[in-house]
Amino acid sequence: xxxxxxxxxxxxxxxxxxxxxxxxxxxxxxxxxxxxxxxxxxxxxxxxxxxxxxxxxxxxxxxxxxxxxxxxxxxxxxxxxxxxxxxxxxxxxxxxxxxxxxxxxxxxxxxxxxxxxxxxxxxxxxxxxxxxxxxxxxxxxxxxxxxxxxxxxxxxxxxxxxxxxxxxxxxxxxxxxxxxxxxxxxxxxxxxxxxxxxxxxxxxxxxxxxxxxxxxxxxxxxxxxxxxxxxxxxxxxxxxxxxxxxxxxxxxxxxxxxxxxxxxxxxxxxxxxxxxxxxxxxxxxxxxxxxxxxxxxxxxxxxxxxxxxxxxxxxxxxxxxxxxxxxxxxxxxxxxxxxxxxxxxxxxxxxxxxxxxx
Amino acid sequence: xxxxxxxxxxxxxxxxxxxxxxxxxxxxxxxxxxxxxxxxxxxxxxxxxxxxxxxxxxxxxxxxxxxxxxxxxxxxxxxxxxxxxxxxxxxxxxxxxxxxxxxxxxxxxxxxxxxxxxxxxxxxxxxxxxxxxxxxxxxxxxxxxxxxxxxxxxxxxxxxxxxxxxxxxxxxxxxxxxxxxxxxxxxxxxxxxxxxxxxxxxxxxxxxxxxxxxxxxxxxxxxxxxxxxxxxxxxxxxxxxxxxxxxxxxxxxxxxxxxxxxxxxxxxxxxxxxxxxxxxxxxxxxxxxxxxxxxxxxxxxxxxxxxxxxxxxxxxxxxxxxxxxxxx
Numbered sequence: 001x002x003x004x005x006x007x008x009x010x011x012x013x014x015x016x017x018x019x020x021x022x023x024x025x026x027x028x029x030x031x032x033x034x035x036x037x038x039x040x041x042x043x044x045x046x047x048x049x050x051x052x053x054x055x056x057x058x059x060x061x062x063x064x065x066x067x068x069x070x071x072x073x074x075x076x077x078x079x080x081x082x083x084x085x086x087x088x089x090x091x092x093x094x095x096x097x098x099x100x101x102x103x104x105x106x107x108x109x110x111x112x113x114x115x116x117x118x119x120x121x122x123x124x125x126x127x128x129x130x131x132x133x134x135x136x137x138x139x140x141x142x143x144x145x146x147x148x149x150x151x152x153x154x155x156x157x158x159x160x161x162x163x164x165x166x167x168x169x170x171x172x173x174x175x176x177x178x179x180x181x182x183x184x185x186x187x188x189x190x191x192x193x194x195x196x197x198x199x200x201x202x203x204x205x206x207x208x209x210x211x212x213x214x215x216x217x218x219x220x221x222x223x224x225x226x227x228x229x230x231x232x233x234x235x236x237x238x239x240x241x242x243x244x245x246x247x248x249x250x251x252x253x254x255x256x257x258x259x260x261x262x263x264x265x266x267x268x269x270x271x272x273x274x275x276x277x278x279x280x281x282x283x284x285x286x287x288x289x290x291x292x293x294x295x296x297x298x299x300x301x302x303x304x305x306x307x308x309x310x311x312x313x314x315x316x317x318x319x320x321x322x323x324x325x326x327x328x329x330x331x332x333x334x335x336x337x338x339x340x341x342x343x344x345x346x347x348x349x350x351x352x353x354x355x356x357x358x
Numbered sequence: 359x360x361x362x363x364x365x366x367x368x369x370x371x372x373x374x375x376x377x378x379x380x381x382x383x384x385x386x387x388x389x390x391x392x393x394x395x396x397x398x399x400x401x402x403x404x405x406x407x408x409x410x411x412x413x414x415x416x417x418x419x420x421x422x423x424x425x426x427x428x429x430x431x432x433x434x435x436x437x438x439x440x441x442x443x444x445x446x447x448x449x450x451x452x453x454x455x456x457x458x459x460x461x462x463x464x465x466x467x468x469x470x471x472x473x474x475x476x477x478x479x480x481x482x483x484x485x486x487x488x489x490x491x492x493x494x495x496x497x498x499x500x501x502x503x504x505x506x507x508x509x510x511x512x513x514x515x516x517x518x519x520x521x522x523x524x525x526x527x528x529x530x531x532x533x534x535x536x537x538x539x540x541x542x543x544x545x546x547x548x549x550x551x552x553x554x555x556x557x558x559x560x561x562x563x564x565x566x567x568x569x570x571x572x573x574x575x576x577x578x579x580x581x582x583x584x585x586x587x588x589x590x591x592x593x594x595x596x597x598x599x600x601x602x603x604x605x606x607x608x609x610x611x612x613x614x615x616x617x618x619x620x621x622x623x624x625x626x627x628x629x630x631x632x633x634x635x636x637x638x639x640x641x642x643x644x645x646x647x648x649x650x651x652x653x654x655x656x657x658x659x660x661x662x663x664x665x666x667x668x669x670x671x672x673x674x675x676x677x678x679x680x681x682x683x684x685x686x
Contacts, residue, residue, distance in 0.1 A: 076475055124667055128674045131397045131478045135617045136670060139663035150654035220684055267611070271486065278479055312428050315498060322490025329483030333476055334468040 003351045019201060022352075036190060041183040049182040051300055054255045057189035058247050060292035063276040064200045064285065065243030070274070071283035072204055073236035074216025075125050079137035081269035082144035083241050085261050086114045087248025089154050092163040095176075095253065096156060103168040103175060103253065107192070111245040117144075118241025125233050129219075141267055148261035162260045165253045176253045185254055192250060196243050201285050203239065212236050213283070244273075275325060279332055281341025290340040298324070361525070368527045369647045370640050375533030377639020378540045379602075382595035383616035384623070384631035385544070386588040391625045392564040393584040396466070396477050400484040402613025404457070404589055407492045409596030409605040411453045413501040416446035421495045443505045447593070454589030455582075462582045485610070493607055503600030507535050536598040543594055544628065547587075556583060564626075618666035624679025634677065638662045 008023045010016045020026045044053065062080060069075050091110035095103065121140040125133050148154050155163050167177030174180050175188045203209055211232040214222035223229050252259040259265070272295060280291020299321050306317040336342055350357075383405055390398045398404075414421065418437040427433060441449070461484070469477055508531035516526035551557035562570040563580045571577055599609055615638065623634025642661040650657045675682050 074475075076478070124671050128670050130475055132621060132670060132674065134478065135621055136663075136667045138614070138617065139660065139667040142660035142663050146656065146659045150656065271482065274479075274482070275486075313424075316425060316428055316494065319490040319494040319498075323487055323494065324490075326483045326485070326487025326490065329486065330465055330480050333472075333480045333483065334465070337472070337476060 003348070003354070005352075017205075019205075033194070037187075041186055044182050044186050046182045049186050050255075052296060053186050054189050056293055056296045057186075057193045058251050058255055059273065059276060059296060060289050061193055061196050061250070062244050062247035062273045063280060063288035063292045064196055065240045065247065066273050067277045067280075067283065067285070067288045068200060068204065068212070068243070069236050069240035070277055071281070071287070072209060072216060073212040073233065073240075074219075075122070075233065075236065076131065076134040076274075077137045077240075078134050078267070078270045078274065079121060079140035079144075080244055080273040081265040081267055082141040083114050083118055083244040084248030084251060084269060085144055085148055085265035086117045086241075087111060087245030088252035088259055088265065089148050089163065089261070090114065090245070091249035091253050092165070093154070093156075095166055095168060099166070099168075102170060104170060104188075106168075107246055107249040107253070110249040111242040114245025114248065115238040115242040118237045118244070119234050122234060122237030122241075125237070126230060138267075141270055145261045145265060148265075160260075162258050163252065164258045165256075168253075176257070178257060180254070188254055189250055192246060196246065197285060197289075200239075200243070200288075204285065208232075208235060216283075275329055278329055279339055281339030282337070284339070284341035286344060287339050287341030290344065294340065295325070364523055364525045366644065366647060369643045371527060371529060372533070373640035373643030374636055375529070375537060375639070376643065377636035378533070378537045379595065379598055379635075380616055380619045380638055381632045381635025382536070382540050382543070382591065382598060383613045384619040384635055385540075385547075385628065386591040386595070387616060387620050388625065388628055388631045389547075389584055389588050389591065393560055394466070394563075394581055395474060396481065397474065397625070398588070399478060399481040399617075400488060401588065401592060402610040402616065403485045403488040403492070404454070404592040405596045405599065405613050406605065406607060406610045407457070407488055407596075408450055408454055408589065408593035409503060409600040409609070410492050410496040410501060412446055412450040412505075412593065412596065413503050413600070413605055414496040415449045416441050416443065416505075417501075419496060424497055425494060447505070447597075450593055451590055454593055455586040458585030458589050459582050461585055462578065466581060467578070489607060489610070498607065501600075501605040503597065503605050505597055505601065507532055507597075507601050509601065530602075532598070532601055539594060539598065540632070543591065544632065547628065556580075560584060615662050618662040621666040621676055622669055624676030626680055627676075627678035630676060630678035638665065641665055 003022060003024050005022055008021075010021075018026075020029055040053075062084060066077060066080050069077050087110045090113040091106050094101075094106040094109055098106070117140075121137065124136050128136060149161065155161055158164075165176040167174055167179060169175065170184075170188065173184050175184050204212070211222070211227045212235075214225070214227050215229060215232045215236075219229055222232070248265070252264070256264060276291035276295045277288065278291070279294055280289070281287025302321055302324070303314070303317055306312040306320070307314050332339055383401060386401045386404065387398055390396055390401070413419075418439045418441060420426070420434050420437060423435045427435075465480060465484070466477075469480055510531055512529045512531045512534060515529045520526040551561055559570070559575045560580055560583065562573070562575055563577065567577065570580075595613075596605070599605075599612070603609070616635075619634040619638050620631060621634075622637060623630025623632070642658045642665075645661050646655070646657050670676070
């Protein structure tokens, strides 16, 4: 009844192409931002930030990154965990080497370094495609994790082989280290997420994004109509790895505080982010959020329900989680290959006609 | 002869033997890929599941005992009998056929005509599903698999090589058995696909789906058949791997190494899978032997993948793969 284009007159090309063409969507967007920035930070406690908000925001950044590569440019990658590790270790080295520089820049530079590594491992994508490439990205995954485990320079020769985030501040507020307040963690992740999402949305609806989609749909045809496959694929790898690197840096510095490559950035992490993208929706910004939220919330709910309420051993809960996630992946691929985002789109279509569908 | 050379020879031999095990897993991939164009990421998990089922049946474990105990508060774990090895292998084989049937009926049927990459991701979903299902069914401890295969150092080779070079090579009997079994398995597969009706139908499907359909070959039957064979190959691979290092879920990650083996050998070639396996097996052992100590060791974790990656840049279809032709 209220969800209509009617009466919302578009008088310029700019208006016509905006992200949220329907007034209610725009209002919802601003309200969501307002609540996220100005309401929730006053109420969050450690439990909510550590088990839901921080992982959700960080995984959403990673999922956005992978979605650009897999959903928009069509290059399946199983190396996300390895690239997150690059971001984490680059951030760690920078934090230790230049303590006087603000951590925000460290995170961004860590993203840049990851982008360079991503491009290097993305080069073979010019020659190999599809699942050949997916397997080739496994090389990045295993090699990078091995590198950070074995070369002591990366973890500053610490005896445990772990990296620990030193305490750093932004505008006088502590954001890393054990003394971080819950709201500070929340805010820094949120700011990065909003920034990344804004960049991703605007890249994907412009020239760059159209080139990526051309390459995804059929690379030879795209090449014939004038898309340079080298530039398109490499830019997809660069942007994607940049985001994934930021996610890795935040994951280590803000969320975990201490990390070890094999444990925190193993191949399961690659799968996890890929599943977020599949369940959320390939080639959709909203889908990245939905997928990340789903994959973060599901284990929490399952654990609370089975272990907390019914007193089952955690082992069985973990095994059931594998079964449910795996099953859902297959079910989604069969019933709705475009994921939660498509379900959301269908709901909105229905809503536009409601309550008079004829 | 200099000592280093002797060591290198021993490492090469052991690498060949390890390569056989990779090849066994890779074989299952190739079979499915040839017949249905599906890149079955879950093959490694099939290996683990097959091996777990075998041990579970053999030792008389009750399936889902842990889950049943949790729900009903009982304390059951074993039936209290042990099943003879042969019978256990037959039961495990039947279980793999059942798995193949389930996969075909509930997953592949619904994904016909989807892009390859969607099917690939569906098999990753299957990998994940079984990652939870297998330990839920048979428990998550390391299981000891013993089907009475010869194990330990081979004395004959040890004494013979000692007589030749003054240094005895250490070759595990189990590796030799694995090599023989692999050779037998490949021979059986080749005979099957050359001389039986089903085998010919299978090759026809691999060649051209629609043409095979039009001469009256049932695609569904062939797919169940080929997944069953892949399940059987997984069982054999599972027996070998399991006897060597015990059965546990992390075995599936080792089995992932069959992927670079395939990329090296080509996805459509059975000899490619064998030779790729041998190259990777020898390559990673020699690399670890020669370069490993300089860079901190444990290079087996990535060497196979990087080798395949570098190799693919020069020859995207692998050593024995069919040339990839793309049209708009």
